[in-house]
Amino acid sequence: MALIQFREAIGQAMAEEMARDDRIFLMGEEVAQYNGAYKVSKGLLEQFGPRRVWDSPISEAGFAGLGIGAAMVGLRPIIEMMTWNFGIQGFDQIVNHAAKMCYMSGGQFNVPIVFRGPNGAAHMLGSQHSQSFDAMLTNVPGMKVISPSTPYDAKGLLKAAIRDNNPVIFLESEMMYGLKGEVPDGEYVIPIGVGDIKRPGEHVTIIAWNKMLHVAMAAAEQLAASGISAEVLDPRTLQPLDEELIFTSVRKTHRLVIVDEGWDFAATSAQISDRVQKECFDDLDAPVVRVNSLFVPMPYAEDLEHAVLPTAERVVQAVKDVMYVD
Amino acid sequence: MARVIEMPKLSDTMEEGGIANWLKKEGEKINEGEPLVEIETDKATQEYESPEEGVVLKILVQPGKTVALRTPIAVVGDAGETYDLGALTGGAAKSATAAAAPLAAPQVSQKAPAKPATPTVQAQPVGGGRVKASPLARKVAAELGVDVSQIVGTGPAGRVVLRDIEQSAAGVATPVAALSKPSVPQPAAPVPAASTVGATVTPVSMMRKTIAKRLTAAKNEAPHFYLTVSANVAKLETWRQSLNDAAAKANAKGGSLAKVSVNDVVILAVARALRHHPQVNASWQGETIVHHGEAHIAVAVALPEGLVTPVIRRADVLGVREIAAAARDLATKAKDGLLSNDAFTGGTFTISNLGMFGVEEFTAIINPPQAAILAVGAATPTPWVDEQERLVVQQRMKMTLSCDHRVVDGATGAKFLQTLVSYLEDPMQMLV
Numbered sequence: 001m002a003l004i005q006f007r008e009a010i011g012q013a014m015a016e017e018m019a020r021d022d023r024i025f026l027m028g029e030e031v032a033q034y035n036g037a038y039k040v041s042k043g044l045l046e047q048f049g050p051r052r053v054w055d056s057p058i059s060e061a062g063f064a065g066l067g068i069g070a071a072m073v074g075l076r077p078i079i080e081m082m083t084w085n086f087g088i089q090g091f092d093q094i095v096n097h098a099a100k101m102c103y104m105s106g107g108q109f110n111v112p113i114v115f116r117g118p119n120g121a122a123h124m125l126g127s128q129h130s131q132s133f134d135a136m137l138t139n140v141p142g143m144k145v146i147s148p149s150t151p152y153d154a155k156g157l158l159k160a161a162i163r164d165n166n167p168v169i170f171l172e173s174e175m176m177y178g179l180k181g182e183v184p185d186g187e188y189v190i191p192i193g194v195g196d197i198k199r200p201g202e203h204v205t206i207i208a209w210n211k212m213l214h215v216a217m218a219a220a221e222q223l224a225a226s227g228i229s230a231e232v233l234d235p236r237t238l239q240p241l242d243e244e245l246i247f248t249s250v251r252k253t254h255r256l257v258i259v260d261e262g263w264d265f266a267a268t269s270a271q272i273s274d275r276v277q278k279e280c281f282d283d284l285d286a287p288v289v290r291v292n293s294l295f296v297p298m299p300y301a302e303d304l305e306h307a308v309l310p311t312a313e314r315v316v317q318a319v320k321d322v323m324y325v326d
Numbered sequence: 327m328a329r330v331i332e333m334p335k336l337s338d339t340m341e342e343g344g345i346a347n348w349l350k351k352e353g354e355k356i357n358e359g360e361p362l363v364e365i366e367t368d369k370a371t372q373e374y375e376s377p378e379e380g381v382v383l384k385i386l387v388q389p390g391k392t393v394a395l396r397t398p399i400a401v402v403g404d405a406g407e408t409y410d411l412g413a414l415t416g417g418a419a420k421s422a423t424a425a426a427a428p429l430a431a432p433q434v435s436q437k438a439p440a441k442p443a444t445p446t447v448q449a450q451p452v453g454g455g456r457v458k459a460s461p462l463a464r465k466v467a468a469e470l471g472v473d474v475s476q477i478v479g480t481g482p483a484g485r486v487v488l489r490d491i492e493q494s495a496a497g498v499a500t501p502v503a504a505l506s507k508p509s510v511p512q513p514a515a516p517v518p519a520a521s522t523v524g525a526t527v528t529p530v531s532m533m534r535k536t537i538a539k540r541l542t543a544a545k546n547e548a549p550h551f552y553l554t555v556s557a558n559v560a561k562l563e564t565w566r567q568s569l570n571d572a573a574a575k576a577n578a579k580g581g582s583l584a585k586v587s588v589n590d591v592v593i594l595a596v597a598r599a600l601r602h603h604p605q606v607n608a609s610w611q612g613e614t615i616v617h618h619g620e621a622h623i624a625v626a627v628a629l630p631e632g633l634v635t636p637v638i639r640r641a642d643v644l645g646v647r648e649i650a651a652a653a654r655d656l657a658t659k660a661k662d663g664l665l666s667n668d669a670f671t672g673g674t675f676t677i678s679n680l681g682m683f684g685v686e687e688f689t690a691i692i693n694p695p696q697a698a699i700l701a702v703g704a705a706t707p708t709p710w711v712d713e714q715e716r717l718v719v720q721q722r723m724k725m726t727l728s729c730d731h732r733v734v735d736g737a738t739g740a741k742f743l744q745t746l747v748s749y750l751e752d753p754m755q756m757l758v
Contacts, residue, residue, distance in 0.1 A: 254462050281461050282461045282464070283461070283462055284462055285461075286487065324480065324481050
């Protein structure tokens with residue numbers, strides 16, 4: 001087991017897959033000569049050369065479409081969005097072409113492509129650079145959406161994403177690139193659509209993913225001090241969702257809190273909440289409570305940004321609400 | 327215009343109320359101040375006078391049901407008027423937290439305060455007596471054969487949640503393994519009895535709940551200590567006998583003098599002794615201690631459904647016959663359920679007497695915020711070494727004073743008992 005950073009785990013996944021399959025190439029802004037805006041692709045240009053590691057122009061719509069075309073004719077591109085805030089430039093290509101090509105061509109064209117990059121707020125980057133797109137991306141049929149929370153999950157799931165024959169969106173986080181975690185030395189692949197219990201518990205289930213997982217874990221730790229045993233569930237993949245794991249946990253604990261960095265309206269957490277009230281109605285002892293970002297453009301001021309994002313304190317309070325304790 | 331009548335707060339300690347009986351039917355006319363409904367509080371059942379004038383349009387809570395304070399219980403308006411129940415009750419349905427907020431106890435005949443529109447409070451669905459319960463609580467209740475409507479919910483706005491069902495079912499063996507897992511960290515429920523053969527399950531009454539809550543709080547919060555003394559009651563008995571002989575003669579000629587019991591003399595002696603020991607006639611108020619200027623003696627009365635403590639006012643200035651008459655009157659009314667909440671409030675010291683059951687001595691739990699309670703045992707023939715160091719048999723009565731150490735220290739309680747014993751051993755001392 002090696003203790004490595006989140007960015008290294010992603011870099012390893014790409015390097016291992018590119019070494020295994022020469023149809024795979026990486027394209028994006030600054031991914032080659034600059035080693036990536038966040039150094040995720042460090043060393044790849046040197047290892048695989050300029051034909052497989054491409055610096056693109058600043059045109060997300062252009063290189064997203066270029067990747068889709070390459071995928072349709074037999075290559076397996078990894079497209080890096082410097083951030084998903086820029087990635088929305090390429091939404092027409094992703095939503096109208098990547099997600100629908102297999103369906104509209106009657107199965108003649110598969111689009112084996114990965115669009116990856118950091119999602120959500122970093123720190124004091126203002127309204128246009130601090131957005132979570134989980135809900136918008138999971139809302140489109142024809143794509144898979146992965147949002148890992150640890151280096152181990154990131155490496156195993158990115159390898160699965162690269163090997164998948166359909167478009168996969170891979171959501172990372174600027175705030176987690178430096179996060180260290182243990183990763184096995186040998187090869188492993190984590191299947192898409194399988195969640196993980198990050199902390200077992202009895203009294204309440206807390207669902208969280210990506211960097212919110214760490215907020216949930218901090219809350220669970222605080223709750224343990226007051227005798228509340230929280231089970232923290234990381235779905236890891238948002239589309240398709242590991243519903244059975246969620247239902248099993250809620251049927252055990254009877255209470256659910258969901259922590260979601262997205263805005264609350266029509267959020268991914270709202271979808272989970274809907275599925276749980278439908279499938280676990282008779283198992284619930286309290287309404288499902290969601291902890292989301294406040295429904296405002298992200299303020300630049302540090303204290304206001306803190307007030308908008310979900311915090312461990314808000315999660316603790318939500319858990320106490322569903323436990324009916326003060 | 328249609329107005330909602332809410333469950334009123336009829337006593338200081340009331341947190342929920344039961345509908346005992348509606349005195350008006352739907353469609354009947356009612357005047358302001360006219361009795362509308364009998365409400366069972368934690369202490370008594372009493373009439374509630376309508377704060378509104380009009381026609382009873384809708385009864386929302388049926389007799390036998392218990393709801394949180396300020397829960398809408400009826401709608402009053404003009405005859406034939408149409409109204410939107412959701413809109414009427416939406417703003418009025420407060421969360422349990424809001425209902426538990428301190429409220430001045432309104433006079434029973436007082437007009438209900440205007441209900442402010444509170445759009446931030448989420449509307450709770452309040453239908454005709456619909457019981458709010460979590461889906462899980464309903465499922466588990468059905469599995470255990472528990473009637474959800476008989477359970478008082480502890481969730482928001484009185485919602486019945488899993489723990490309420492578990493607590494209700496506690497004490498009954500349950501085959502559901504899942505229930506043995508405490509789903510909420512809290513004091514473990516009583517271990518279910520091994521056998522349920524011949525067992526009966528009784529829902530906890532409002533009175534028992536109040537007893538449970540107040541006495542548990544008293545034991546948890548007030549550090550108790552106990553002082554036991556005994557008194558020779560020979561002279562007391564002689565005096566009492568002469569009083570009762572006199573009463574019998576007077577009553578034979580058409581008088582109506584009350585018979586005096588040992589307990590009446592104890593009340594008299596305690597009240598007079600408290601005048602000299604105001605440190606014991608006291609209340610713990612958190613930031614302050616009140617030493618009461620008057621002695622109002624609460625007397626424990628056992629009823630089939632539980633214990634009540636009606637208060638004899640100004641016992642320190644009453645004669646023993648007045649005390650006897652007041653004690654008899656309160657006990658009779660308590661047994662008939664005729665006492666209003668006023669009869670239970672304002673006591674400064676409590677006496678509990680189990681002598682009539684032959685109990686020799688016992689300790690009692692303090693009745694907060696009072697600082698002390700006296701537990702009185704039976705007068706029994708007792709071997710005793712007298713002043714001349716002779717072994718004699720005396721009729722002696724043991725008494726144990728429970729004191730709240732936050733208010734009363736050992737020597738303070740002991741001095742009070744010294745005075746009390748001197749009064750009981752020689753009632754003439756009380757005339758001095």
